Amino acid sequence: MHKLKLAVGLGAVAYFATVAVVDNFDQQLSESRAEVGIAPSINALSADAFAIMNNNGCAYCHTSDSDMPFYGQLPVAKQLMDSDVERGTRHFNIEGMMTQVREGELVSELELAKLESVLDDGSMPPPLYLSMHWRSKLSSEETATLRDWVKQERMRHHINSAAKNDFKYDAVQPITTEFEVDMAKVELGNKLFHDTRLSGDNTVSCASCHSLATGGVDRLTTSLGVNNAVGPINAPTVYNAVFNSHQFWDGRAADLQAQAGGPPLNPLEMASESWHQISEKLLADEDMQQAFAAIYDEGITEHTITDAIAEFEKTLVTPNSRFDQFLRGDEAALSADEKEGYALFKQHKCATCHVGEAMGGQGFEVMGLKKDYFAERGNVTDVDNGRFNVTGDPADMHRFKVPTLRNVALTAPYFHDGQAATLEQAVDQMAYYQVGVKLTASEISKITAYLETLTGEYQGQLLQ
Known part of the structure; x- marks a missing residue:
């Protein structure tokens, strides 16, 4: 019995000593992050929210480059902490959000919703983490502050919200939201969106895969291009695409204009040889030539074609x-x-x-966040890599818009x-x-x- 008590006592001493070391490191890390500073224009509530997320150690598991304590390099501890970081960033990487808060920028609605979600279910920080990081437990006042901050930031997105209370x-x-557009460009873009001359053999238009009569899609498993070439991926709807932060499932296009420039030269889609080939066909059409000349000084080019199509797509709300x-x-x-x-x-x-x-x-979110979708579906191809194909970041594997x-x-x-x-x-x-x-x-x-x-x-x- 004496040996058991001694062992328990030594274990308790070791535990509290470890907690003290961890607590000291947590404090130093929070202070070093705080020294980075926040924008002078940031309001008090945003400053409080930033301090809470900073001081409570969210960055430990939800950023990919957080400073780790010395014991993070020890056997077992390293494996456990690496696993926690991998799981944490897979669900919610807060690097972007923390930068947005610190600089007073508009915070992503997606990240606001994720933060609100863990506040609702009390899942963060998890119990195992709290067993070593006592100061990280959110108080009721801190939780209320973060909730108020989420509401504040959400209203920055929707200043004129029409939702009832x-x-x-x-x-x-x-x-x-109503998007300002140039109606002359919209009219031209509408014609180009439905113009099969953007394809190599004059048989496929943008509307072939994104029909406005069928929800902005073709309702096929994967789209068919010139000569019925089978594409590798399902066509997303063109309706409301103007709201997207990126275009395509893997986000390889930053905006509507960049997206419009992809399919015409894709051999499995519209299969044109070059933008010169497309421009030559449109230049042979006097009405089309005049329509471009009335809007664009440079006439018919890749830039003007895609600009007009993008302007039209802004109206598909x-x-x-x-x-x-x-x-x-x-x-x-x-x-x-x-x-x-x-x-x-x-x-x-x-x-x-x-x-x-x-x-x-x-x-972007991982397809199969809780269960392994691709292992159960099988027949994994390169297109299933998702965002990884664009960034090369292993954390983006199987991540899709x-x-x-x-x-x-x-x-x-x-x-x-x-x-x-x-x-x-x-x-x-x-x-x-x-x-x-x-x-x-x-x-x-x-x-x-x-x-x-x-x-x-x-x-x-x-x-x-």
Whole structure:
């Protein structure tokens, strides 16, 4: 018994001594980060939020370049800490958010939703981490401050939010943004979007894969190009693409114009030999030549063609869905099941990634965050690498742009590989692979019913 007490006593001494060392390092690390400084213009609430996230050690596991204590290089400790960092950054890398806060920039709605999510379920910091980092536990006052900060930042995105008070601070907002456009360019871009001369054999247009009559997609598993060449990936909708932070599933295009420049020369899509070939065909059309000359001094070039198409695509916004009407205060716009579906959508963390007016498009997430999607699906190809193909960063392996959910009932099949044939199947698999939850048939039905209310209007007419 004496030996047991001695062992317990020595263990306790060792534990408290280790905690003291860790605490001392935590304090030094927080002070060094604070010395980086924040923008003088940052408001008090943002400064408080930054201090809380800095002082409570969020950067330990949620950044890829955090300073680690000396014991982080010791056997076992290193493996455990490396695993924690890999898992933490896989779910939520806060480097960008911390920089945005420190510099007073607009913080990503996606990252605001992730922070709000862990505040709601109290999952951060986890118990094992707190066992060694006592100071990192969020107090009720700190939690309240972070919640208030999330609301403040969300309102910076939606200054003129049309949502009624119950939904004013939700991660999802009704579509209200109106994009300024040059109507002459829009008219020209509309013609070019539907012009098959952008393809090598004059058979395929942008609208071939992104038909405005079928939800902005072709409703194929993967798209078909010139001579029915089979593409490797499912065509995302062109509707509401203007809200996306990047274009394409892997985000290789920074904006709509860069995206418009990709398919014409892709051999599996429009298969033109060069922009010179395309320009020569359009130059032979006197009306087209005059249309370009009236807008662009340089005439018909790659830049002017893609600029006009991008300007047209800015107009492909679909507001006034039944869900938008509900958020604006029309209780009768949704049925009881549809309202419950929205509640389940939020309960099961769907609104953590599908945020903002477009309900998606603001960032990239790992496909199979909780369960290994690709191991279970099999037949993995290069296209399944996702964002990794653009950045080369191992942390981006299998990471894809979060798609918009607007008009989602019209855009089957789903996912980058088109493997979910129905909306019900997509709901079931997203909950399983991304959230780690197995939904009941009733839950799937109600969430699906809710998603069907997201179909909006284009040019005043409800999409079909």
